[in-house]
Amino acid sequence: MNIEQFVAQSIGEWRSMRSGHSLAFQQFEDVLSEINITSVQTDDQRLEAIIEASGLTIKEIDSPFQMEWNAESDWEPDDPNDVSSGSCIIIPFPESETSGKLLRSVGYAESVPAESHYNFLDDGTFTLTTQYDQSIAEERIWFISENVRCRSSALKTSAGSGILQTSFASEVRKIKV
Amino acid sequence: MNIEQFVAQSIGEWRSMRSGHSLAFQQFEDVLSEINITSVQTDDQRLEAIIEASGLTIKEIDSPFQMEWNAESDWEPDDPNDVSSGSCIIIPFPESETSGKLLRSVGYAESVPAESHYNFLDDGTFTLTTQYDQSIAEERIWFISENVRCRSSALKTSAGSGILQTSFASEVRKIKV
Numbered sequence: 001m002n003i004e005q006f007v008a009q010s011i012g013e014w015r016s017m018r019s020g021h022s023l024a025f026q027q028f029e030d031v032l033s034e035i036n037i038t039s040v041q042t043d044d045q046r047l048e049a050i051i052e053a054s055g056l057t058i059k060e061i062d063s064p065f066q067m068e069w070n071a072e073s074d075w076e077p078d079d080p081n082d083v084s085s086g087s088c089i090i091i092p093f094p095e096s097e098t099s100g101k102l103l104r105s106v107g108y109a110e111s112v113p114a115e116s117h118y119n120f121l122d123d124g125t126f127t128l129t130t131q132y133d134q135s136i137a138e139e140r141i142w143f144i145s146e147n148v149r150c151r152s153s154a155l156k157t158s159a160g161s162g163i164l165q166t167s168f169a170s171e172v173r174k175i176k177v
Numbered sequence: 178m179n180i181e182q183f184v185a186q187s188i189g190e191w192r193s194m195r196s197g198h199s200l201a202f203q204q205f206e207d208v209l210s211e212i213n214i215t216s217v218q219t220d221d222q223r224l225e226a227i228i229e230a231s232g233l234t235i236k237e238i239d240s241p242f243q244m245e246w247n248a249e250s251d252w253e254p255d256d257p258n259d260v261s262s263g264s265c266i267i268i269p270f271p272e273s274e275t276s277g278k279l280l281r282s283v284g285y286a287e288s289v290p291a292e293s294h295y296n297f298l299d300d301g302t303f304t305l306t307t308q309y310d311q312s313i314a315e316e317r318i319w320f321i322s323e324n325v326r327c328r329s330s331a332l333k334t335s336a337g338s339g340i341l342q343t344s345f346a347s348e349v350r351k352i353k354v
Contacts, residue, residue: 017203019196021347023325026194030205121298144315144331148200148340152329154321163325168345170198 001124003092003100007063009143010037016069018169033071033084035171040064040089047091050105053113056093062100064091092118102128134158147173178301180269180277184240186320187214193246195346210248210261212348217241217266224268227282230290233270239277241268269295279305311335324350 013036020029042061051058071084094100102116116130125142139153151169190213197206219238228235248261271277275297293307302319316330328346
């Protein structure tokens, strides 16, 4: 698996069931949402702004894409910090056939632009590590069939071994009828 | 990672947060439980019975262990099919440094003895495939720190591509005080 194949397989509309586990408090949070993943042209002007803000010197872009999400449940409608919907642009920069960097216009653990390192395991599992100011996020995504993918995350304190929370999403492709 | 190291790292008492996702019905099931993993001596008489029943010719046993679990929540107390507690013995048979077979006295998806194939990915993730009469279970276990491990499963129909359900557990080692 390389990043181009992985993005191609991910393009589409997905229904997501996501469970968050807060380990210290042993609390569960279950959320249904819709996720829409679309290709972005490599000459899209939004990419330039993201790359410039990152300060990185970029040699090669491969398969940039946009992710939009919309939660359907389990969010408080009047919550001023409502994160039930949003979108971000993700730009991969391969450094080898199976690894490289990703730039995200909005991070996963903190709402700031984020730079991640990605790596494919030998069975095609996509792994992603993102260093934020206060935390490190480790994510992995793997396809269990053409139309079902799993996504897990673990959020650790930057200082070291403390695990703050984990999550798991089962994502099923919406088949057009 | 090999099976001996993996079992050694798994021995202990764990508190588990587990979320089951029923994909067809988009239903969540969250369960808290305690899991106790202990070593079993290779000359334990129970192993012989399990191996004999399997009909397999066994060359080498490595690190057999017992798993006991006790759910604390989310089960109906009077359910005659109550599976809120139980135990099984698991016997690994390495075929190479990173792969082999497992025999379980009780299977995960169906309550019958089960034979599984295991394989370690290049980052140490333990993957397990079990063929039952009606279904195929794919499990993976990976450590995100010495004392936190994640466990996911996907249950498919034997016939092929249908995914019945997935699950994810976050397991935290109980530190003795």
